Amino acid sequence: MYNNEQPDELLKLKKKTFFQKIFTTEYNIGFGTPTTDACSKCIELKGKVKNKTNAQTKNKFMTDMAFHKMRYKAFFRKLQEKREDLLTLSFYCQKNLVLPKVQDQTAYYSRQIYIYNNFSIVKGSSKDGLSPENVFCYTWMEHEHKKGANEIASAVFHQLSILELLASVSTIRLCADGCGGQNRNSIIIGMLHYFLAKVAPPNIKEIQVIFPITGHSFLPDRVFASIEKKLQHSTIFRPGTDLNIYDWKTFAETYFKKTGSWHFKFNEAKRFILTKSAQQNVLLRGETSYNSDISTGKLIVKKGIKIKSATLPGQIPMGVALKAVKIQDVKNLLKKHFGETWTTMEECSFYQNVLETMTAIHEAEDLEQDEFCEGHENEQLADRV
Numbered sequence: 523m524y525n526n527e528q529p530d531e532l533l534k535l536k537k538k539t540f541f542q543k544i545f546t547t548e549y550n551i552g553f554g555t556p557t558t559d560a561c562s563k564c565i566e567l568k569g570k571v572k573n574k575t576n577a578q579t580k581n582k583f584m585t586d587m588a589f590h591k592m593r594y595k596a597f598f599r600k601l602q603e604k605r606e607d608l609l610t611l612s613f614y615c616q617k618n619l620v621l622p623k624v625q626d627q628t629a630y631y632s633r634q635i636y637i638y639n640n641f642s643i644v645k646g647s648s649k650d651g652l653s654p655e656n657v658f659c660y661t662w663m664e665h666e667h668k669k670g671a672n673e674i675a676s677a678v679f680h681q682l683s684i685l686e687l688l689a690s691v692s693t694i695r696l697c698a699d700g701c702g703g704q705n706r707n708s709i710i711i712g713m714l715h716y717f718l719a720k721v722a723p724p725n726i727k728e729i730q731v732i733f734p735i736t737g738h739s740f741l742p743d744r745v746f747a748s749i750e751k752k753l754q755h756s757t758i759f760r761p762g763t764d765l766n767i768y769d770w771k772t773f774a775e776t777y778f779k780k781t782g783s784w785h786f787k788f789n790e791a792k793r794f795i796l797t798k799s800a801q802q803n804v805l806l807r808g809e810t811s812y813n814s815d816i817s818t819g820k821l822i823v824k825k826g827i828k829i830k831s832a833t834l835p836g837q838i839p840m841g842v843a844l845k846a847v848k849i850q851d852v853k854n855l856l857k858k859h860f861g862e863t864w865t866t867m868e869e870c871s872f873y874q875n876v877l878e879t880m881t882a883i884h885e886a887e888d889l890e891q892d893e894f895c896e897g898h899e900n901e902q903l904a905d906r907v
């Protein structure tokens with residue numbers, strides 16, 4: 523591969539063993555399957571405990587470790603809890619599937635199109651089994667919609683709107699995985715205000731949103747980790763056909779105060795609790811702990827705003843511009859893998875169709891990417907290694 527791309531004869535590699543020797547003796551590179559439950563904080567603290575000889579500092583790190591463990595266990599207990607009056611939904615950003623799906627080494631280095639953005643919602647506690655009745659997969663292609671807060675909030679809104687709720691349920695608990703920065707969460711909270719005030723049946727009195735501590739998304743929970751393998755056991759929804767993507771971001775900006783002026787520290791909150799107020803409004807409180815309730819519920823809407831009179835935000839039309847260079851990379855990769863005639867090959871017709879729509883829609887060069895799940899893209903690379 524190197525030789526093929528090296529135009530200068532002098533720089534071409536003559537002996538494979540020369541490079542092989544350097545590679546095997548000068549680098550300390552290992553290949554293996556990454557452990558899915560590795561959390562950087564856990565690794566850091568374990569290392570600190572191991573390396574410290576001073577008893578006092580060692581003790582300090584051991585306490586930190588115990589506290590950290592306690593926090594993530596508290597989150598999982600929330601995820602597992604089962605009660606008559608409680609319905610749990612958990613949402614999970616899955617790794618994106620790439621186009622084209624080829625095993626070539628070159629695929630590591632070229633830009634691929636994330637053809638499917640996957641976002642799953644599971645109904646029920648993590649102790650319940652997985653079936654199409656409780657696993658819902660929202661999927662769309664990279665050139666159709668972004669994978670941003672609007673899309674995620676719209677998928678959750680759709681799921682909440684079609685829920686068949688038992689009369690005994692008064693609380694809906696949403697457990698989110700670590701995807702997306704905290705700052706994006708205000709958009710989901712805005713959407714939930716709308717849902718609670720305008721869409722939810724009268725028996726729903728409270729909505730909770732719970733976030734895991736950094737480093738521990740759902741992956742350690744084997745049930746959720748296995749969703750990827752159980753895609754066929756889910757009900758699939760596609761934006762445009764099954765649901766609309768609404769501009770919940772603009773909605774949040776229109777009706778709510780900026781997170782900095784809320785009555786609790788937004789960035790530190792792990793739990794957000796929305797309740798109906800007597801005046802047909804919604805009260806919100808944020809808690810930094812998973813178990814103690816110390817904050818008080820207050821309005822976060824702008825002065826004079828009643829969420830009950832808010833209107834549904836506008837829809838976001840389908841169609842996302844992709845960088846022309848990226849599309850070219852995909853074409854090159856297909857050519858490399860299937861040969862010059864890939865455009866006429868039957869097995870490539872799917873790619874051919876998708877690529878046609880892509881170039882036909884947009885030809886933009888420099889676009890800002892509004893990725894919601896940056897962290898999960900690395901995972902995919904790790905998996906491939």
Ligand SMILES: [Zn+2]
Pocket residue numbers: 561562563564565590594737738
């Ligand atoms: Zn950890």
